[in-house]
Amino acid sequence: MKNATTPPITTRGPADHEVRDQIVAAATEHFSRYGYEKTTVSDLARAIGFSKAYIYKFFESKQAIGEMICANCLHEIETEVRAAIAQTDLPPEKLRRMFSVFTEASLRLFFQDRKLYEIAASAATENWQAVVSYEARVQKLLQDILQEGRQSGDFERKTPLDETAMAIYLVMRPYLNPMLLQYSFDYTKVAPAQLSSLVLRSLSP
Amino acid sequence: MKNATTPPITTRGPADHEVRDQIVAAATEHFSRYGYEKTTVSDLARAIGFSKAYIYKFFESKQAIGEMICANCLHEIETEVRAAIAQTDLPPEKLRRMFSVFTEASLRLFFQDRKLYEIAASAATENWQAVVSYEARVQKLLQDILQEGRQSGDFERKTPLDETAMAIYLVMRPYLNPMLLQYSFDYTKVAPAQLSSLVLRSLSP
The missing domain is CATH 1.10.10.60 (Homeodomain-like)
Structure with missing residues (x-):
């Protein structure tokens, strides 16, 4: 030593x-x-x-270090998602990628490579600032994609935008939030595709 | 004593x-x-x-007693849901009630009245038979409502029935499964209504 x-x-x-x-x-x-x-x-x-x-x-404190690790981890996930979304101009495809890449990256960064599960647990239980602002950014990203799809004519415009965005966020939440994700391992292969199809059907004009 | x-x-x-x-x-x-x-x-x-x-x-064993308690609890939830659904003939309304009553009853029976959270945790972690068959019955109930709505013309028929049913089941899962539900308390007031609206939009013919 x-x-x-x-x-x-x-x-x-x-x-x-x-x-x-x-x-x-x-x-x-x-x-x-x-x-x-x-x-x-x-x-x-x-x-x-x-x-x-x-x-x-x-x-x-230890928590301050934990929060920094958590923030870094969430930042990496978000960066991967934004990169995947930027590769396509089609709003429906952006939505599909958002779903699948969030799931894959969260699984990998919180459970496979790093086993940062306990940090995620503290973050979720104690409502760390890094998580709160991450969730807000994810919701904003979702709204931007929806807005884009409404302008392109891919998505319906009758439902208030914030209502649609919130409902889709709730659909995604079990695959974004590590506490829920740990009980969703059985579904991570099929859920992103099936749920984005459902969401896209709900958005059809 | x-x-x-x-x-x-x-x-x-x-x-x-x-x-x-x-x-x-x-x-x-x-x-x-x-x-x-x-x-x-x-x-x-x-x-x-x-x-x-x-x-x-x-x-x-203690687990055998726990399984019986769990089965009873799930049976009560299911009975409440089936009663609520039986009170309406309209498939969209059945779906809405399924969502809201499952959420309310699960919250009440697992967390408020009984604090049977630990039994739910063991049930989920050890994949108890009572839970497996409950989940299968919930999926069957969902399929029946979807089938009915397809026949009445309320729901679209293009998507394969089992695909639609599975996707909707995944949307409901965080409010049915006590392990997920414990991390969804913040959303139990709004989620059933918002998510059933999203699901109904996805089912429109």
């Missing part, structure tokens, strides 16, 4: 954001392997080779 | 099914209050005033 050291941060060293990134990367690795709940900041400090005090210079 | 007794079951006493019902009723009460996971058959025996051996004459 390395000695716990407190690098002198007043001299020319790595920038603050680099140290923060380094801590987050090491913490992601550590939580993925040993779990979030049982790990303390001391455990984490020992594993990274930093002093606990040094970590506390950058993050006020 | 009562003495634990083993009533002589060979002489004229209550019929077996009455004793089983009595054990299940007492266990439902006990689990609702103290939780399912931590309670042992010994605790239960002590609380009811039966010997552990006597309980084992009727149920081979």
Whole structure:
């Protein structure tokens, strides 16, 4: 084990954001392997080779680190989804991709590669800000696609836009939200296609 | 505390099914209050005033009692739903009621009155037979309503029936399945109406 050291941060060293990134990367690795709940900041400090005090210079609590990991993870999912959507101009196809890529990416980032399930559980239970703003951005993305499809004539315009968007968001929610997703593993293969077909039938002009 | 007794079951006493019902009723009460996971058959025996051996004459394990409680609970939910559906002849209205009454009854029976959440958790995790057959019956009920609406001309007939039924079942699932429902409390007021409207739009001929 390395000695716990407190690098002198007043001299020319790595920038603050680099140290923060380094801590987050090491913490992601550590939580993925040993779990979030049982790990303390001391455990984490020992594993990274930093002093606990040094970590506390950058993050006020374990939760603050957890929130950063969660935010990064959600950001990656969102980036994948936006990239997949940008590859097509057809609103119905955008909607299909939104559904399937959200499901695949969430499964992969929360359960397969990283096992960040416990962080997701805390995030959902304690209503972390990263999750709240992620959900708002997903709803906005959905509204934009719907708006586009209404303009192109692909989607009906009678139902109020926010009502349609909210209902579709609720249909997607079990495959977006890791707490629901963990009980939906049996359906992740078929659900995105079947549910987007249902949603598209509901949108037909 | 009562003495634990083993009533002589060979002489004229209550019929077996009455004793089983009595054990299940007492266990439902006990689990609702103290939780399912931590309670042992010994605790239960002590609380009811039966010997552990006597309980084992009727149920081979705590899980067997849990399964009976779960089956009863699901049966009550289903009975409420079928009663609500039977009160209307209009297939779209049947679908709306199916959605709202499943949500209300599941919330009430698993979370409010009885706090049988832990039993639901075991049932879902261990794939209990009662749950599997309940889900199959719910899907059948849905197919019957869809069939009826296709015959009456209320619903479109192009999409294969089993595809439509499965997709709608997936839309309903977060409000039927207690494990998903526990993470959907924020939406139980609005979701049944909004989602049944979406589903009905998807079914329009």
